[in-house]
Amino acid sequence: MLRLALVLILIPFADAAARDRGGDFDACNKSQVDFAKNASGYHGEDRIKQLIDADLTRARREEAEGDADECLEALDHAKKLIADQY
Secondary structure, eight states: OHHHHHHHHHHHHHHHHHHHHHOOHHHHHHHHHHHHHHHHTOOSOHHHHHHHHHHHHHHHHHHHTTOHHHHHHHHHHHHHHHHHHO
8 A cells, every 4th residue: 555655656757857858859859850851962981971870860769769859869960971071
């Protein structure tokens, strides 16, 4: 009975912590769409293209896991790779 009471008391705190960890999903989703357009136009080195694709895959995975901050970090890295090409 005590465990059940503790679980019921702690559920709101766990939910709040998950939301704090998540970050801004709208920014992550919009950035992925914008980034996909830029990445498709990359015509540089094959190895850099592979890294850009890996960052985009990581961004999707992080969003699916509920971590928008990591998603945005992956997209920022890919944008830096593309920026060196231009």
